[in-house]
Amino acid sequence: MTKFVVPKVIISKCIEFDRCRYNGDIIHSEFVSSLKPFVEFIPVCAECEIGLGIPRDPIRIVLVNKKTRLIQPSTNTDCTDKMVKFSADFLNSLDKPCGAILKAYSPSCGIKGVKIYPAFEKVASVDTGAGFFGAAVVEKFSNLAVEDELRLSNFRIREHFLTKLFVIASFYKIAAKPSMKALVEFQSDNKLLLMTYNQTKMRELGKTVANHLKKPVTDVFADYEALLYKAFAKLPSYAANVNTLMHAFGYFSDKLTSKEKAFFLDTLEKYRLEKAPLCIPVSLVKSMIVRFGEEYLSRQTYFAPYPEELYLMSDTGKGRIK
Numbered sequence: 239m240t241k242f243v244v245p246k247v248i249i250s251k252c253i254e255f256d257r258c259r260y261n262g263d264i265i266h267s268e269f270v271s272s273l274k275p276f277v278e279f280i281p282v283c284a285e286c287e288i289g290l291g292i293p294r295d296p297i298r299i300v301l302v303n304k305k306t307r308l309i310q311p312s313t314n315t316d317c318t319d320k321m322v323k324f325s326a327d328f329l330n331s332l333d334k335p336c337g338a339i340l341k342a343y344s345p346s347c348g349i350k351g352v353k354i355y356p357a358f359e360k361v362a363s364v365d366t367g368a369g370f371f372g373a374a375v376v377e378k379f380s381n382l383a384v385e386d387e388l389r390l391s392n393f394r395i396r397e398h399f400l401t402k403l404f405v406i407a408s409f410y411k412i413a414a415k416p417s418m419k420a421l422v423e424f425q426s427d428n429k430l431l432l433m434t435y436n437q438t439k440m441r442e443l444g445k446t447v448a449n450h451l452k453k454p455v456t457d458v459f460a461d462y463e464a465l466l467y468k469a470f471a472k473l474p475s476y477a478a479n480v481n482t483l484m485h486a487f488g489y490f491s492d493k494l495t496s497k498e499k500a501f502f503l504d505t506l507e508k509y510r511l512e513k514a515p516l517c518i519p520v521s522l523v524k525s526m527i528v529r530f531g532e533e534y535l536s537r538q539t540y541f542a543p544y545p546e547e548l549y550l551m552s553d554t555g556k557g558r559i560k
């Protein structure tokens with residue numbers, strides 16, 4: 239069984255950790271609960287940290303002299319400077335987080351779509367943007383797995399988030415004690431996953447590992463890390479997954495009966511037409527790997543990018559795929 243590295247994940251404390259919302263509420267999330275045994279959460283409530291207390295009057299983002307400010311209208315308090323300072327100090331204090339799960343639409347934690355108002359009074363919003371803490375997280379950790387909890391209710395977004403999270407965690411583990419042997423193994427074990435996400439970057443990563451310029455190991459790791467982030471920047475397409483599965487299927491096509499081959503190709507076509515989830519053709523290839531004892535494929539992270547206990551099938555369909 240694959241042993242996964244435990245990633246560090248920043249989380250808005252009001253999601254599953256504390257009753258710290260402005261009205262003393264907590265937000266329940268089945269996904270965050272299921273993650274608890276597999277990640278090291280770093281819960282934080284930026285509004286509590288800047289001394290706003292629980293319960294508290296709501297704050298909102300307001301345009302003042304055409305600039306966004308974080309305001310508590312009932313007390314006429316401008317919390318912007320405190321929030322900006324707290325965010326920078328807190329994020330700079332963290333040791334290698336791999337991602338963040340932040341509360342959607344909060345003027346502090348939101349990463350997009352947060353309402354921006356033209357005045358302190360009750361008026362309609364005029365624009366949307368990121369909350370102050372959320373914006374600081376995105377700016378500092380733009381390469382990491384950063385999402386809000388609502389987008390993570392979408393199956394494909396969640397799958398991408400988890401894949402990125404665990405791949406970054408396993409890279410950070412080998413980077414803590416850099417060796418070319420470990421990097422060669424990492425590249426080899428992630429070959430199909432990289433092929434699926436970004437073939438151009440997969441080749442560039444391969445060249446980096448080959449190290450024809452004989453760079454020092456630490457420089458090779460730095461180059462590799464920068465490329466790895468780019469490789470995982472976007473979700474892979476359906477066509478890319480089909481291509482990878484066909485590549486893996488090629489290892490077995492001469493060992494299967496024509497009926498078995500037709501069944502697999504039919505299942506893959508259903509996936510390509512978005513009539514079957516990815517896990518079905520993936521499971522078929524996994525069963526071939528076990529049946530024929532294919533050692534190279536059995537090590538590929540593509541077939542188990544994150545712990546299987548996290549394969550929640552629920553999907554609200556919310557959240558646009560980036």
Ligand code: SF4
Pocket residue numbers: 250251252253258259260282283284285286341344346347
């Ligand atoms: S959204 Fe962020 S600031 Fe607001 S209660 Fe939750 S953790 Fe605190």
